[in-house]
Amino acid sequence: MKKIHVFDTTLRDGEQSPGVNLTTDEKVKIALQLEKLGVDRIEAGFPASSPGEIISVKEISRQVKNASIAALSRANKKDIEAAREAIKGAATPCLHIVLATSPIHRKYKLNMTKEQVLETAESAIRYGKKYFDNLEFSLEDASRTEIDFIYEVVHMAIKSGATVVNLPDTVGYASPETFGTMFKKIKENVPGVENILLSTHCHNDLGMATANTLAAIYNGVDQIEGTINGIGERAGNTAIEEVALALEMRSDIYQAKTDIVLNEIYPTSRMVSKLTGMMVQRNKAIVGDHAFSHESGIHQDGMLKEPTTYEIIRPEMVGVSSSTLVLGKHSGRHALKAKVRHLGYNLSQQELNELFQKFKALIDKKRYVLDEDIRLLIDEQYVNEESMFTLSDLSIAYPGNESEITVALTDRHQQTVQTTTRGNGAIDALFQAIDQSINTEFILEDYKIQSNSAGKDAIGEVHVILDNDGKKYRGRGFDTDIIKASAKAYLAAVNRFYEEQGKQPIESNAYKFSI
Ligand SMILES: CC(=O)SCCNC(=O)CCNC(=O)[C@H](O)C(C)(C)COP(=O)(O)OP(=O)(O)OC[C@H]1O[C@@H](n2cnc3c(N)ncnc32)[C@H](O)[C@@H]1OP(=O)(O)O
Ligand SMILES: CC(C)C(=O)C(=O)O
Ligand SMILES: [Mg+2]
Numbered sequence: 001m002k003k004i005h006v007f008d009t010t011l012r013d014g015e016q017s018p019g020v021n022l023t024t025d026e027k028v029k030i031a032l033q034l035e036k037l038g039v040d041r042i043e044a045g046f047p048a049s050s051p052g053e054i055i056s057v058k059e060i061s062r063q064v065k066n067a068s069i070a071a072l073s074r075a076n077k078k079d080i081e082a083a084r085e086a087i088k089g090a091a092t093p094c095l096h097i098v099l100a101t102s103p104i105h106r107k108y109k110l111n112m113t114k115e116q117v118l119e120t121a122e123s124a125i126r127y128g129k130k131y132f133d134n135l136e137f138s139l140e141d142a143s144r145t146e147i148d149f150i151y152e153v154v155h156m157a158i159k160s161g162a163t164v165v166n167l168p169d170t171v172g173y174a175s176p177e178t179f180g181t182m183f184k185k186i187k188e189n190v191p192g193v194e195n196i197l198l199s200t201h202c203h204n205d206l207g208m209a210t211a212n213t214l215a216a217i218y219n220g221v222d223q224i225e226g227t228i229n230g231i232g233e234r235a236g237n238t239a240i241e242e243v244a245l246a247l248e249m250r251s252d253i254y255q256a257k258t259d260i261v262l263n264e265i266y267p268t269s270r271m272v273s274k275l276t277g278m279m280v281q282r283n284k285a286i287v288g289d290h291a292f293s294h295e296s297g298i299h300q301d302g303m304l305k306e307p308t309t310y311e312i313i314r315p316e317m318v319g320v321s322s323s324t325l326v327l328g329k330h331s332g333r334h335a336l337k338a339k340v341r342h343l344g345y346n347l348s349q350q351e352l353n354e355l356f357q358k359f360k361a362l363i364d365k366k367r368y369v370l371d372e373d374i375r376l377l378i379d380e381q382y383v384n385e386e387s388m389f390t391l392s393d394l395s396i397a398y399p400g401n402e403s404e405i406t407v408a409l410t411d412r413h414q415q416t417v418q419t420t421t422r423g424n425g426a427i428d429a430l431f432q433a434i435d436q437s438i439n440t441e442f443i444l445e446d447y448k449i450q451s452n453s454a455g456k457d458a459i460g461e462v463h464v465i466l467d468n469d470g471k472k473y474r475g476r477g478f479d480t481d482i483i484k485a486s487a488k489a490y491l492a493a494v495n496r497f498y499e500e501q502g503k504q505p506i507e508s509n510a511y512k513f514s515i
Contacts, residue, residue, distance in 0.1 A: 061090035172205025180215035266319035277474030
């Protein structure tokens with residue numbers, strides 16, 4: 001079996017999904033989980049994009065011990081220096097230089113001739129090689145580049161010292177047939193290609209990212225790039241979990257394997273979804289809620305007789321499991337620990353203790369605590385503990401047919417702000433009250449609510465996207481009370497706003513007191 005190297009770009013291309021802006025702590029958590037998942041290289045970010053990005057990439061480089069850490073850079077010295085500064089502490093750093101090669105990008109974006117593209121790329125690679133043994137060069141928009149020019153650029157990159165050459169389908173334009181042929185031709189026509197890792201990076205604009213990636217593997221690539229849950233720019237990137245499973249299930253075709261630890265897939269997917277706020281589509285392959293559900297009679301009959309009639313992947317294989325252990329009012333820490341393990345999470349003793357307190361609080365409100373409830377409680381623990389504001393009190397009244405909300409928010413300095421507002425419904429009043437408390441106005445661009453477990457007392461999950469001056473902030477909140485879940489989601493987005501801007505709240509006129 002040929003080994004396929006996995007280059008994860010959840011923290012770089014994945015973070016390019018609109019509205020996703022992870023804090024350093026969140027990025028480190030994801031990076032450590034990606035390492036556990038067994039990816040070979042983690043693209044930690046694009047350091048030249050902001051000083052905050054350099055800090056995050058540095059911290060990831062410090063904490064991740066086994067996986068190689070890559071940083072993206074345009075083909076210029078300034079970007080390369082920023083990348084160098086950010087990943088110099090990594091165990092195995094890798095500089096990733098990108099420059100577009102297609103006629104459209106050359107003409108309209110870069111305003112460069114073919115010769116200028118070659119010269120610019122070569123001098124960037126040679127400059128980068130002074131500091132980095134591992135260097136990847138990407139021909140952005142390769143799938144729309146003339147094949148002869150691809151040969152020239154790939155050859156130049158190899159001669160200049162690139163150790164990985166990546167051919168992305170940047171705009172998701174490729175089809176498996178043409179994309180596979182491109183790699184076959186490169187292997188046949190470019191001298192020295194056998195001495196480097198040939199890589200691919202696909203986007204999902206036509207829903208073919210996984211198919212194109214597999215076609216590339218079939219035609220000889222050594223490395224694939226992608227993200228968890230397929231998040232990323234526009235329609236997203238290749239979903240790593242889909243490729244890993246396709247290779248596992250169809251080794252008869254591809255004769256290739258990744259080092260992905262399959263049963264870490266589901267916990268990783270959950271973590272990425274919760275921290276990015278990007279919900280996984282229910283029918284998404286491998287990690288969607290319905291990926292292993294069987295609804296119709298004939299299928300259920302088949303499953304009962306012999307699961308392989310309708311199930312090609314055992315859910316446990318990817319870390320999805322349901323157990324017969326029922327958690328209730330009288331359950332203790334041992335049962336909770338066993339359930340947590342069964343659900344695919346590894347928690348420290350302190351995390352388990354915190355979860356136990358939350359579990360006991362929930363069982364006072366809910367008759368049965370289901371697997372999904374436990375997952376939500378764990379996911380909620382991922383919320384940044386360093387939040388600017390937390391919800392300390394909330395009450396609702398309906399005087400004269402109007403909705404009136406009183407909300408109390410506590411900041412990091414233990415100052416509490418209390419505001420009472422009326423609105424056109426409880427949610428309108430609630431969000432206005434929060435805006436007034438923090439003296440900042442957000443546009444509510446999206447609001448979604450769903451029940452995540454069964455029963456009238458189920459936990460509600462709310463997602464919001466807020467807009468402030470054109471920038472988007474996502475937030476998520478859980479509670480058995482949906483008004484509280486909405487307040488938590490709104491505050492999670494507000495906290496992201498403050499985190500990103502490094503801002504202090506503006507003094508508000510709301511009633512303020514210390515606790
Ligand atoms: C295919 C991909 O996903 S590539 C990664 C995309 N990711 C991102 O862009 C996220 C981070 N980006 C950013 O924060 C900003 O774009 C920055 C800080 C990098 C640059 O910001 P600005 O200096 O304001 O430039 P802006 O983004 O508006 O324009 C890009 C410039 O880089 C040039 N450029 C684009 N790609 C490259 C490249 N690979 N190498 C060299 N120059 C490039 C463009 O031609 C343009 O130059 P111009 O100003 O001379 O026309
Ligand atoms: C930086 C490159 C690899 C990229 O993201 C793309 O071309 O899509
Ligand atoms: Mg990309």
